[in-house]
Amino acid sequence: MALASVFGTNLFHYDPKGVVEFYEAYPAVRASFEQAARWTELEVEPLLYQNGTYENETLRIRAVSVGLAAAQLGIQDVLADKGLLPDVVGGLSLGGLVASCVAGAVERQDLMRMLAEADHDPEPADAGRPEGLASAYLTPGFDPDRYYGERREGVFLSADFGYDAQGRVRITMLSGYRDALEKLAAEEPEGLVNVTEGADLAVHSPLREHLREVTRAQVAPVVFQDPRLPLCSCLEQRTLGTAEEVREMFVDNVVKPISLVHLNEELRRHETELALVVGPSPVMNALRYPFPAVFVDSPAAVAQAVAAVFEHGVRLRRA
Incomplete structure (x- = not known):
């Protein structure tokens, strides 16, 4: 009988409305943003409203990552103040890094500084071949080799989100070379595979392999601790139990595909x-979970979370 806190993946663009409402309603969320701004030398307003202007894409992605992490940690603090302390935690991509903080494996200040200094390297692995992302909506029983794998050159599985809430389609994110993604989209019925406009990084794919050692060097001076809570990975179906396993997850997160199926x-x-x-996580809110889930993306959802704890008879742990 466990209560889980789950944190969503990075969002390169998102509507900050719910986060702003949390910021205005709860001192804990304001404190989280103020800490993040102080630790990273960024300003609260662009972190909160996602309205900053940046010299290049790497700086913008860094700011979005810091802002989303500040929001997730601040909202988690609101839940903790209500007595909703998780027994187990996990997340997707950025969410896995945030979950590491909640589990006590890394300090918030260290996480924010790592996010603010992360090297996203907008240059493609092949300078003559732009990268990209695509969303794919696949029917049950689909052949993965038709979409990615050895028979599909230049396309990789980047994220497996499992099935939609109705269980009708499997939602995945594909990454790779843009021309290969566009070729795949043209071969499938309209709307099945959609190449994302404005996304030019093949995240969570082998094309990011050159950043593995860069990331390893970045996390080398950071002090990691053994998690105090079970910390579930989204890179494979396992629980991370040592400081070194968490450190390696930070490194692997740059290259390996993420999976909500493994996490769940x-x-x-x-x-x-x-x-x-x-x-905030529009994708996470549209998915099927093997247990009841409450999406805490606005202040109104806090009461729903408290009610769900009583409805399902979850025994809360003490701090």
């Missing part, structure tokens, strides 16, 4: 009875 199965193994999906 591991959360279920820890007897999760209710999950609180913390912060």
Whole structure:
């Protein structure tokens, strides 16, 4: 009988309305943004409203990452103040790094500084071949080799989100070379594979391999601790139990595909009875979970989370 806190993936563009409402309603969220701004030498307003102007794409992605992490941690603090302390945590991509903070494996200040200094390297692995992303909506029983894998040159599985809430389609994110993604989209029925406009980084794919050692050098001076809570990985179905495993997750997160399926199965193994999906995440809110889930993306959802704890008989742990 466990309560889980789950944190969503990075969002290169998102509507900050719910986060702004949290910021205005709760001192804990304001404190989280103020800390993030102080630690990274960024300003609160662009972190909160996502309205900054930046010299290049790397600087913009860094600011978005810091702002979203500040929002997720601040909202988690609001839940903790209500007594909703998780027994187990996990997240997707950026959310996995935030979950590491909540589990006590890395200090918030260190996470914010790493996000503010991350090298996203906008240059493609092949200078003559632009990269890209695509969303794919696949029917049950689909052949993965048709979309990615050895038979599909230049396309990789970047994220497996599992099935939509109705269980009708499997939602995935593909990454790779833009020409290969566009070729795949043209071969499929309209709307099945959609190449994302304005996305030019093949995230969570082998094309980011050159950043693995860059990231390893970045995290080398950071002090990691053994997690105090079960920390479920989204890179494979396992629970991270040591400081070194968490450090390696930070490095692998740059290259390996992420999977909500892996994360959910591991959360279920820890007897999760209710999950609180913390912060803005339109994709996460549209998915199927093997346990009840409350999407805490606006202040109104805090009361829903408290009610769900009582409805499902979740026994809360003490700090």
